[in-house]
Amino acid sequence: MQNRCVNMIAHLFNAPLGKGEEAVGAGTVGSSEAIMLAGLAFKRKWQNKMKALGKPHDKPNIVTGANVQVCWEKFARYFEVKLKEVKLRDGYYVMDPNKAVEMVDENTICVAAILGSTVNGEFEDVKLLNDLLIQKNKQTGWDTPIHVDAAIGGFIAPFLYPELEWDFRLPLVKSINVSGHNYGLVYAGIGWVIWRSKKDLPEELIFRINYLGADQPTFTLNFSKGSSQVTAQYYQLIRLGYEGYKNIMENCQENAMVLKEGLEKTGHFNIVSKDNGVPLVAFSLKDNSSHNEFEVSNMLRRFGWIVPALTMPPDAQHITLLRVVIRQDFSRTLAERLVIDIQKVLHELDAIPARLSAKLSVSEEKAGNGVVKGSASNGIVKKSAGNGVVKRSALEVQSEFTTAWKMSDMESKKTNGTC
Numbered sequence: 001m002q003n004r005c006v007n008m009i010a011h012l013f014n015a016p017l018g019k020g021e022e023a024v025g026a027g028t029v030g031s032s033e034a035i036m037l038a039g040l041a042f043k044r045k046w047q048n049k050m051k052a053l054g055k056p057h058d059k060p061n062i063v064t065g066a067n068v069q070v071c072w073e074k075f076a077r078y079f080e081v082k083l084k085e086v087k088l089r090d091g092y093y094v095m096d097p098n099k100a101v102e103m104v105d106e107n108t109i110c111v112a113a114i115l116g117s118t119v120n121g122e123f124e125d126v127k128l129l130n131d132l133l134i135q136k137n138k139q140t141g142w143d144t145p146i147h148v149d150a151a152i153g154g155f156i157a158p159f160l161y162p163e164l165e166w167d168f169r170l171p172l173v174k175s176i177n178v179s180g181h182n183y184g185l186v187y188a189g190i191g192w193v194i195w196r197s198k199k200d201l202p203e204e205l206i207f208r209i210n211y212l213g214a215d216q217p218t219f220t221l222n223f224s225k226g227s228s229q230v231t232a233q234y235y236q237l238i239r240l241g242y243e244g245y246k247n248i249m250e251n252c253q254e255n256a257m258v259l260k261e262g263l264e265k266t267g268h269f270n271i272v273s274k275d276n277g278v279p280l281v282a283f284s285l286k287d288n289s290s291h292n293e294f295e296v297s298n299m300l301r302r303f304g305w306i307v308p309a310l311t312m313p314p315d316a317q318h319i320t321l322l323r324v325v326i327r328q329d330f331s332r333t334l335a336e337r338l339v340i341d342i343q344k345v346l347h348e349l350d351a352i353p354a355r356l357s358a359k360l361s362v363s364e365e366k367a368g369n370g371v372v373k374g375s376a377s378n379g380i381v382k383k384s385a386g387n388g389v390v391k392r393s394a395l396e397v398q399s400e401f402t403t404a405w406k407m408s409d410m411e412s413k414k415t416n417g418t419c
Ligand SMILES: Cc1ncc(COP(=O)(O)O)c(C=O)c1O
Pocket: 029, 030, 031, 032, 033, 069, 071, 114, 116, 117, 118, 149, 151, 152, 179, 191
């Protein structure tokens, strides 16, 4: 059943079908495990090549955007590969292929592109990356490959943008991961890694066992795992088929547009996501000088919404945003209700001008052996404690807002007489 899923997903990603080119792959716990395996395959292939050339093979690196999910940082640290990140900049929140290719050197095991950035759902330009890297490989004699992290976008792009070339149609794309438990429409605990062909998965990563009654190759980090997710993935693939997935993804995309347009109409938000990426709406306040996105996020919880507020990765960390991922059960009605509740929250925040921010400033000063230099509104506050500059993380700022908000909520309950 797992092999049938691998087969269908490889086909969906346009794996070549020529002789000796058959794709291989495996079901994993999620995209993180899939990425560890793909990264290990690149590292081992690069090491083997460098050994054969009689060159040093102890300083591998990988080039990614600063917007990569934390699993890439884990891969780099666990498996001792240097992570070279292309920084973001204002207005450009994914990896710039030109800069990525500039950073490639002889020790680069691969460039990892993301199809559906975790932060704003945007697709990176894998085609341009492929073309630039082909040129660089030609000039240098290297053969730096590409991995596509399609954790979120792998079950979106083939249905909504079949013409978009991001997958095995591009010759340098050697492996792709996708999360089954994301838009693959399965409950948590399933991901997939697909290699373009057998020669992209080094033999030494494959173990063979026969104690379960048949010769069985195994190349995942875990050996035993539940089969329910694989069964569920198989069921969804054959039950929905191409048309079924397409209908669901189109519906998600339409609801994302309803939400986006509703937010735009409030006049309070800039939209940071793209219409042609993952059905996800990322947005930031046009003016967050009195109240910021963390406050909006906290107040929305009272209406039953969990809409995370987050800061962008370096070098765009001064931008704070709110992020809503549209799943298949998020209806148009819910999108409209969310806009109404956001408007209520903004209205309430307007009625308590800069109250939480003011409380925070007071508590800073009370604690205070220092001058507050930055504003809490950008999610990162710097204060000089006399002994240097202290940076507070977005998480710390958020938890302070939550505490301040709870206190102010309790105070208001005291005065209006409710128990
Ligand atoms: C782009 C991207 N890659 C990898 C991952 C890790 O995936 P998983 O949670 O399936 O391990 C995520 C998770 O959100 C992601 O957004």
